[in-house]
Amino acid sequence: MTHVPVVPPPTISLPPDAPRMIPFLDLKRINARDRDRLLAAMARVLDSGWYILGQEVREFERRFAEYTGVPHAIGVANGMDALTLVFRALRELGRIAAGDEVLVPSNTYIATILALTENRLTPVLVEPDPRTFNMDPARVREAITPRTRAILTVHLYGRLGWSPELQAVADAAGVPIVEDAAQSQGAALDGRRAGSLGLATGTSLYPGKNLGALGDAGVVTTWDAPLAEAVRTIANYGSQRKYENRYKGVNSRLDELQAAMLVVKLDRLDADNARRRTIAARYGAGIRNRAIALPEPGPEGAHVWHLYVVRADDRDELQRHLAAHGIQTLVHYPTPPHQQPAYAEWADRSYPIAEAIHRTVLSLPMDPTMSDADVDAVIATCNTFRGAT
Numbered sequence: 001m002t003h004v005p006v007v008p009p010p011t012i013s014l015p016p017d018a019p020r021m022i023p024f025l026d027l028k029r030i031n032a033r034d035r036d037r038l039l040a041a042m043a044r045v046l047d048s049g050w051y052i053l054g055q056e057v058r059e060f061e062r063r064f065a066e067y068t069g070v071p072h073a074i075g076v077a078n079g080m081d082a083l084t085l086v087f088r089a090l091r092e093l094g095r096i097a098a099g100d101e102v103l104v105p106s107n108t109y110i111a112t113i114l115a116l117t118e119n120r121l122t123p124v125l126v127e128p129d130p131r132t133f134n135m136d137p138a139r140v141r142e143a144i145t146p147r148t149r150a151i152l153t154v155h156l157y158g159r160l161g162w163s164p165e166l167q168a169v170a171d172a173a174g175v176p177i178v179e180d181a182a183q184s185q186g187a188a189l190d191g192r193r194a195g196s197l198g199l200a201t202g203t204s205l206y207p208g209k210n211l212g213a214l215g216d217a218g219v220v221t222t223w224d225a226p227l228a229e230a231v232r233t234i235a236n237y238g239s240q241r242k243y244e245n246r247y248k249g250v251n252s253r254l255d256e257l258q259a260a261m262l263v264v265k266l267d268r269l270d271a272d273n274a275r276r277r278t279i280a281a282r283y284g285a286g287i288r289n290r291a292i293a294l295p296e297p298g299p300e301g302a303h304v305w306h307l308y309v310v311r312a313d314d315r316d317e318l319q320r321h322l323a324a325h326g327i328q329t330l331v332h333y334p335t336p337p338h339q340q341p342a343y344a345e346w347a348d349r350s351y352p353i354a355e356a357i358h359r360t361v362l363s364l365p366m367d368p369t370m371s372d373a374d375v376d377a378v379i380a381t382c383n384t385f386r387g388a389t
């Protein structure tokens with residue numbers, strides 16, 4: 001075997017007058033604000049000698065349940081596990097069975113759908129309303145069949161995908177709503193928060209989410225005590241008492257260190273979401289370009305702007321234009337789930353709204369620590385796209 005030399009990273013020294021880069025999201029800057037409290041919490045966990053299922057996880061679960069406004073929160077390893085465990089628990093409780101249909105958006109992040117197929121459930125893809133990016137309740141109603149057992153709504157980009165209309169459709173069909181709140185921590189409608197709107201919710205606390213750990217983390221919230229107990233048990237090898245296994249469970253626990261980080265970071269969530277709203281409002285008022293369609297804020301409080309997603313027919317050109325001016329953007333997401341190789345069995349299907357969304361969306365920088373000057377630079381650059389003024 002030949003030895004491959006490690007190439008040292010180039011040292012980049014920008015000239016003093018070089019244009020600044022505007023990052024899409026600066027996690028280092030975000031977490032630096034809590035540096036002292038995070039380090040103190042890390043030291044507390046280190047010195048405790050107790051690293052799995054202890055008082056830090058209990059405290060985070062208590063605080064997050066209270067914040068969400070539900071009786072039960074269960075810390076788990078990540079957001080995809082949170083969703084997978086909700087459906088696994090429903091299966092173990094006999095409330096859903098392999099082969100049953102679950103309605104889910106055609107334009108979501110793949111993890112939402114993986115959580116269903118992992119449980120051998122049948123995802124039924126429902127097209128979104130292009131104005132909200134969320135499932136259209138009228139299409140949800142049309143998609144219901146006698147085999148429908150749940151509606152898995154995703155609060156995509158931070159905007160609530162729950163509405164009284166959707167609830168009415170679910171109630172009429174007699175099926176529960178499950179929430180994917182990975183992008184919407186803190187979003188609320190009439191004082192009811194994401195994570196408390198449906199029967200149960202899976203939330204990701206991945207570092208880049210509105211509430212993010214310093215590693216992988218997730219949480220399930222629910223109103224339902226037997227479901228909460230089943231999730232907690234399955235996530236710990238199916239065991240309630242040591243060496244007694246009720247289910248063929250998995251190991252998906254939130255660890256003490258991440259729980260301690262999250263307790264610190266939860267204190268900032270509302271203020272950070274307020275700052276995201278201010279940035280979104282500034283974008284909304286400032287960007288004036290017929291080639292760029294702006295997202296709608298929706299009802300008061302219902303959007304926490306995990307992402308600020310604009311649409312442009314020539315999205316790739318807009319992305320290049322912004323990059324040329326030092327502005328980093330991302331695409332959420334380039335390929336809809338039904339066109340992924342992982343779901344090759346859906347390759348002949350067509351979901352034209354989802355396909356059009358994936359072709360045209362672009363996420364502008366959105367970060368609660370962004371300065372107004374940087375927001376204004378993004379606005380000005382959007383306004384010069386295609387020679388518009």
Ligand SMILES: *Cc1c(COP(=O)(O)O)cnc(C)c1O
Pocket residue numbers: 078079080081108109111112154180182183203204205206216217218
């Ligand atoms: C991030 C995300 C997930 C998955 O969460 P992980 O913690 O990365 O497993 C699921 N659904 C949506 C909509 C997400 O954005």
